[in-house]
Amino acid sequence: MNDVAIIGVGLHPFGRFEGKTAMQMGVDAIFAALADAGVDWRDIQFATGGSWTVANPDAIVGMVGLTGIPFTNVFNACATAASAAKACADAIRLGDYDIGIAVGMDKHPRGAFTEDPALVGMPSWYAENGQYLTTKFFGMKANKYLHDHGISQQTLAKVAAKNYRNGSLNPNAFRRKPLSEDEILGSPMLNYPLTQYMFCAPDEGAAAVVMCRADLAERYTSKPVYLRAVEVRTRRYGAYEVNTTFAPVEEDVAPTVYAARAAFEKAGIGPEDVDVIQLQDTDAGAEVIHMAECGFCAHGEQEKLIADGATEIGGALPINTDGGLIANGEPIGASGLRQIHELVRQLRGEAGDRQVPGEPKVGFAQLYGAPGTAAATILSR
Template sequence: MSDDVFIIGAGLSKFGRQNGISGRQMAVTAIQTALTDAGLTWPDVQVAFGGSDGSGLADTLVAELGFTGIPFTNVKNGCATGGSALVSAVNAVRAGAADIALAVGFDKHPRGAFDPLPAEWGLPEGYGEAGLMVTTQFFGSKIARYMNAHGISRDTLAEVAAKAYRNGALNPNAWRRDPMPADVIRDADMVNDPLTRYMFCSPGEGGAAIVVASESAVRRLGGRPVTIKAISHRTRQFGSFEVFSPAVQGSGEPISVSTDAARAAFEQAGIGPADVDVAQLQDTESGAEIMHMAECGFCEHGEQEEWIAQGRTEIGGTLPVNTDGGCIANGEPIGASGLRQVHEIVTQLRGEAGDRQVDNSPKVGFTHVYGAPGISACTVLAV
């Protein structure tokens, strides 16, 4: 029997501010859309995993979905919540505990920046009083160091964000759907040097769901399956430089949890970064996308300046990145973002992305999520 697991359904809610619609409602919309995509109904699901950062317990969604009695496990793992839920769903199918499993992530964050409490991260209160729980400070300091080390310009930071807004304009589910010139982005109000306000994503709202199935279920159901060639999840090692730990520890260059997760995914899939046709990389701000291009193995450190100037990460480029606008255009509902990435790759590999469709029938896609306090999850998908 094959160990392959397949995505047979993918669904989203709208992303962005949705007055009067709760995070739970967005989750239910995403689940129902994913089930319809798979040609299934809720009673067909045998096990489920899901979570949010601040919008409630996923297992209680059965009140709206139906009391079918299945195991439904709550997952809360920061920005890797959705990816971790998918890991769990895939492993349930691999273990033979279910033929059909579901992963869901959702959130509805208030306006303004995230406000994490130090104690919840194992940190003293003084850490917060010193301002070190402000995530924009971390992202600013990390990309500033990286730009100095590898010759990345402010114009390149702005171009990454401009691409996100252009792609978001082509995505009917995106929050930010108005293109914005790179010079406006570059010259906007500074948040944390060198990052301006339009280079950041915003805490947002949305839900995403993925239905996975065994090979035997796919043979029975048909449809448009996408193979999960690999899925990985890693936490930070000593010597990394992370959110809420913004210092270089040990000697030499900081190591990257994103590199660890991406390397594990490619080894599991038996392919390399050069085989990927379309990618989703965490872009909490535009500097993150730049760093993750190299950390995930798609280019060498410092090559991003040339890549972006040549348009290689555009929809029509050699490695389209964040074709749906990424976090910058969609916002960051923490529980949903990782599964939104998977939804976009499934859509691209099926050839159903409309105006943002990548040319030449992409066959292999990659997703990568990164978040505090140093966690990363990656997938390799193929048709």
């Protein structure tokens, strides 16, 4: 079994880009990652990729150069990009290839997850009469969690404000204007306790990551980052998600818990060893919940940690240093590779104004996708 290193990362900015397709953004991300790795497209032996809105991401090879390489398409809702990264890494670990690339891209219309249920195979009337449950589900989940663990709505505002501040330091972010806690709490209530500015937005963007056998990495870079683990897990009982709710489900069987535990076990690294963290913050409540599910604190400890600044860039648990989904938005196919892009920049010491102090050595990323699939990734220098 081979160890795997990341030698190049590339990102197309997240936002809205009139007249530019998701595939064109993917091309830009690929070429950025290749340049970062110091390799050419002809050096890439295989590729993996995913998207919600692009049915055949493999067609991107015709836009970057037809070399005849294998290309595997993947889709796992919000965990798509981690699934692409895992497929790429596993092929190198198993010795099938020496060097490959994972790419993700998407271009979502405004309100895509609430106004266009056809994207997930549901009839238009489902949204027209108010039954599409994306924001409602997250609101109910956050409300129950806050009630059960004594966490205030003010803490959600602190999470969102922190992510907007971090996004203002990120030239690739969608939302780059800091917002105060009062502005966030005063924005329209969508689904209690979540206001408008506590949610991420569906948007557009792309990201790519070049990987190779770890023993070859120093041919390409003096700062390799090693991919210690990528683990994907689903629920063990029933389903507990947006449009597939059936059977009783206990809170302690969240797939994020299983994915994080498996990743830490495979990497031989514990939560206490992690220096910089990326968590799926589809809404501010999700970041709070995932802090505990991933093992970084006990349930109910989040309020004090957040109030004390632990999750800030200079804190003991810096979370979503690039602004997370709240500042970047979520083009689903690219979102998890954006997380890896940020962790690689942080571990290399290349994150600029948002650089975590003290030369971080270990990074962790988590994704959660409907209907109950989670992924956890661990990187190290």
